[in-house]
Amino acid sequence: MKPKLSLKGRGLQYLAQREHSRSELRQKLLRHARAEAAAACHPAACHPGESRDLHRPGFDLPGAGQAEPPPSDTPATSPEDTVDAILDWLQAHRYLSEERFVESRVHARASRYGNLRIRQELAQHGVTLSAEEARSLKDSEFARARDVWRRKFGEPPADAADRARQMRFLGGRGFSPEVIRRVVQGGSSADDD
Known part of the structure; x- marks a missing residue:
């Protein structure tokens, strides 16, 4: 069984296949980031009363060291923020070029x-x-x-x-x-x- 790719790994994999625009790659990675976020917030892991809204900040993505929502004093990262940070890194290292x-x-x-x-x-x-x-x-x-x-x-x-x-x-x-x-x-x- 293949190990699961991180979002950065997925981005690199997409870019190895062909060039992508930032907006196109962002859409592709957001689908995966939101799916991972939803999987990380399954009913047993979510705090009582929390919604499973995929757009809310409130927990880190899997692979960032946590599989459940962080304590309330830890700053949360939304899937959008995580993907934007990855895209910035890919552009800074010239993997992604408009x-x-x-x-x-x-x-x-x-x-x-x-x-x-x-x-x-x-x-x-x-x-x-x-x-x-x-x-x-x-x-x-x-x-x-x-x-x-x-x-x-x-x-x-x-x-x-x-x-x-x-x-x-x-x-x-x-x-x-x-x-x-x-x-x-x-x-x-x-x-x-």
């Missing part, structure tokens, strides 16, 4: 998606592109959109309905309307750009 997360996400998405979609996804993670990264994506958006269009369609639209279908496809991929118009109107003659 810059690396942005770089890896842009690298993974740029060949298939437009700037709007990439920015939206990063915003969901609470991060933004640097000015240099935004400029680089903007400069390459037409070429990326043309490559996506070629892989999917490969030939100019035959009629208005086909043009609308191609434009909807590229719009769904997050390319800007101006780039979509240039790619679909230019079709295969866009090679000179």
Whole structure:
């Protein structure tokens, strides 16, 4: 049987698999911290009259040396505070890096998606592109959109309905309307750009 991982160990394990944003890793670790907190406060261990509310401070997490609620004179740590301290430690030791997360996400998405979609996804993670990264994506958006269009369609639209279908496809991929118009109107003659 594997030994149970600490919250810090879980964080390191998640980061070894792929880069995470701070907010994404916080959500994942909070689930475990709250589950551990709830398990530590089972009916036999809780003081009479205490609620099992997972959001209340009042006891340390298992692994911090205590399996039951601390005495009232000991400062309590909430799961949120514990996870935030772990995230601070991971950032201080460069295991968690928002810059690396942005770089890896842009690298993974740029060949298939437009700037709007990439920015939206990063915003969901609470991060933004640097000015240099935004400029680089903007400069390459037409070429990326043309490559996506070629892989999917490969030939100019035959009629208005086909043009609308191609434009909807590229719009769904997050390319800007101006780039979509240039790619679909230019079709295969866009090679000179």
